Every structure is written in C-alpha cells, then in structure tokens.
Amino acid sequence: MPSHDLYTTMTMLKAVEQMNREYRFLSDTFVADGTVSQDEHPFYDYRKGNKRGLAPFVVPGTGGVTMNRQGYEMRQIRFTTLEPQYVVNESDLDNRLFGENVIGGDTQEQRAKKLLAQDLKNLRSDLQNTRDWMAREVLLKGKLEIQRHTRAGMEKAPTMVADFGFDNFYIPATKWNQAGAKINYDMEKVFDLVYDQMGVIDILVMGAGVFEAMMENSQFCKTLDMDKVYMGEIATKYAGSGVRYRGTNSDGVKMVSYSGHVPTYNGEEPGIPNGWILAGSSQIKPLSFMHGPINKWSGMDENAERKTYIKKEVPFRVGGSHSDSIATQMISRPTVIPENVGAWAVMKVL
Numbered sequence: 001m002p003s004h005d006l007y008t009t010m011t012m013l014k015a016v017e018q019m020n021r022e023y024r025f026l027s028d029t030f031v032a033d034g035t036v037s038q039d040e041h042p043f044y045d046y047r048k049g050n051k052r053g054l055a056p057f058v059v060p061g062t063g064g065v066t067m068n069r070q071g072y073e074m075r076q077i078r079f080t081t082l083e084p085q086y087v088v089n090e091s092d093l094d095n096r097l098f099g100e101n102v103i104g105g106d107t108q109e110q111r112a113k114k115l116l117a118q119d120l121k122n123l124r125s126d127l128q129n130t131r132d133w134m135a136r137e138v139l140l141k142g143k144l145e146i147q148r149h150t151r152a153g154m155e156k157a158p159t160m161v162a163d164f165g166f167d168n169f170y171i172p173a174t175k176w177n178q179a180g181a182k183i184n185y186d187m188e189k190v191f192d193l194v195y196d197q198m199g200v201i202d203i204l205v206m207g208a209g210v211f212e213a214m215m216e217n218s219q220f221c222k223t224l225d226m227d228k229v230y231m232g233e234i235a236t237k238y239a240g241s242g243v244r245y246r247g248t249n250s251d252g253v254k255m256v257s258y259s260g261h262v263p264t265y266n267g268e269e270p271g272i273p274n275g276w277i278l279a280g281s282s283q284i285k286p287l288s289f290m291h292g293p294i295n296k297w298s299g300m301d302e303n304a305e306r307k308t309y310i311k312k313e314v315p316f317r318v319g320g321s322h323s324d325s326i327a328t329q330m331i332s333r334p335t336v337i338p339e340n341v342g343a344w345a346v347m348k349v350l
Contacts, residue, residue: 142166197342275350
C-alpha cells in the first residue's frame with residue numbers, strides 16, 4: 001500500500017474503529033450507547049416519572065372504562081459539534097520524538113507516522129473526556145449548558161442549553177457528619193423518590209468524605225451487609241479509576257466511593273463533588289448518548305464535494321500546498337439525553 005494512503009480519511013477511520021475505547025467511570029456506568037442518526041434534528045421520547053393507575057371495577061354489561069395512557073413528550077435533538085485537532089509543523093518532523101533513539105533516530109516519514117498514531121489516540125481520548133463531562137453535567141445538574149468556540153473566540157454565554165427539568169435533589173434534615181443523622185432513613189427516602197418515578201437504584205456513588213461519615217454513625221453500621229465487615233471495618237475493594245467498593249446497604253444497593261478527578265473547562269474537578277452522592281442504575285442506565293451525522297467538504301475549488309459520515313467520530317487531515325503545517329482532526333457530534341428524567345437522584349449529605 002502506498003504510504004500516502006495512510007492519511008486518507010477511510011484508512012484513518014478504520015484504524016480508529018479498531019482502537020479500544022477508553023473507559024470513563026461515570027459515563028460507562030450511567031450512560032447507554034445510543035444510535036448514530038442520519039437525521040440532523042431527530043426526535044426522542046421524553047418523560048418525567050409517570051405513575052400507573054388502578055384498573056376500574058365495572059358492573060357487568062357496562063363496558064370498558066377508558067384509561068389515560070402514560071404521558072410523554074416528543075422532543076427534538078440538537079447535536080453538538082466537537083472538532084479538536086493537533087497540528088504537525090516541519091519542526092515536529094525534524095526533531096527527535098519522545099522515546100526515540102538518540103543515535104540512529106527515525107526519518108521524517110517515520111516520525112510522521114508515529115505522530116499520526118499518537119494524535120489519533122489522543123484525539124479520541126479528548127472526545128471521550130468531553131462525553132464524560134456532558135454525562136456528568138446532566139447527572140449532577142439535570143441540564144447541559146454549552147459555550148462554543150467561534151472564529152472570534154469563545155462565546156461569552158452558553159448558546160446551547162438543554163434543561164431537562166430534573167428536580168430529584170435531596171438534602172437531609174441533618175447532615176451525615178452531624179450528631180443525630182438518619183443515614184438509612186435518608187437513603188430510603190431517596191430510593192422511594194426514584195422508585196415512585198419508575199426509576200431503579202442499584203448503585204450509590206459517593207464523593208469524598210461520605211463513607212467516612214457513614215462509618216462514624218453507629219446506627220447506620222448496624223444496617224450494613226455484615227458479609228463485608230471484618231473486625232468492625234469494611235473490607236473495601238479497589239476497582240480502579242478511583243472507584244472503591246464499600247459494601248451493600250439494607251436495600252441491597254451497592255455502595256462505591258469515587259475519588260477520581262475529571263477534566264472540566266475550568267481545570268479539573270472531583271468526579272463526584274465532596275459530600276455528594278449520585279444514586280441511579282448501572283443496569284438500566286438513565287441516560288443515553290446519541291450522535292449526529294458528520295458533514296465535511298473535501299477537495300478544492302470545483303473539485304470540492306460534500307460527504308456525510310454516519311459515524312460517532314471521523315478523523316481528517318487538514319492542510320494544503322501553501323501551508324507549512326498540517327493538522328489531524330477528529331469530528332464527533334454527540335448529545336446525551338434522558339428517557340426518564342426521574343430515574344436517578346442527587347444527594348448532598350455533608
């Protein structure tokens with residue numbers, strides 16, 4: 001295969017699709033992998049809870065009594081556009097790369113290939129970080145606010161806002177690190193809140209300080225799954241990515257603490273804020289990712305043509321004969337949506 005074929009979109013796309021997707025705890029736990037849409041503005045079904053009614057008793061011969069169907073809305077999706085890129089200059093190819101032999105180093109062509117592989121991997125990781133950020137925003141805030149880059153710079157205020165009407169925020173009457181805290185009672189209230197809205201909770205994800213407050217509450221410790229208690233201490237299990245299994249509560253819900261940090265547009269923050277808990281389901285995931293079509297013009301002047309890719313992410317090479325640099329970019333058009341916005345809850349317990 002000629003070496004220049006390595007840089008075509010289809011060749012790079014095949015390479016990207018063979019890469020293992022990087023794991024992100026929050027989005028992998030709570031967000032399902034949705035479809036890639038061919039439509040620029042598709043619709044999806046949205047609901048908030050819904051309670052089923054009772055079947056009516058009737059006198060024989062009366063006939064059926066009409067019931068109200070569960071209500072839902074059809075909402076239209078707007079896809080975001082992510083377009084990170086890494087630029088390769090002539091100097092990048094002239095200078096030794098990290099890890100390259102000091103004596104008998106690579107040629108420019110060899111460095112170009114290595115840089116391409118490295119950039120594709122990093123671009124895919126950057127996109128995955130952003131999807132994880134989107135999931136975190138919706139899970140903790142119930143809405144997504146996006147400020148975009150323009151040719152003039154960053155927008156001063158969010159211009160893409162999706163407010164899902166989430167209101168399952170719970171603050172206990174007595175914080176869990178205070179005397180008289182009713183930890184088990186608070187958990188049950190939140191579980192009932194979600195169950196009443198046709199949601200499921202099978203996992204509690206705790207921010208820093210929460211588990212320690214639990215262990216100092218003797219009343220709560222009596223309700224823990226005693227299979228995980230040895231000599232008065234919880235036998236924790238580290239699962240990687242800052243996740244530690246802490247045991248099972250009286251409702252059979254798995255409890256984990258999450259000390260991992262995630263990149264945000266203001267730097268880096270804890271995945272779950274200190275003193276907070278995210279309660280939801282890892283089996284019936286409350287959110288899903290959808291991706292929109294990727295449209296791209298290729299070629300120059302009268303030879304330019306518009307291509308549409310029905311893919312989650314597509315790599316491109318951008319440059320020209322009048323430029324001393326070339327960029328490797330990757331485009332993705334994700335959005336994150338809840339089917340039932342009552343299917344999870346957020347607790348601030350410290």
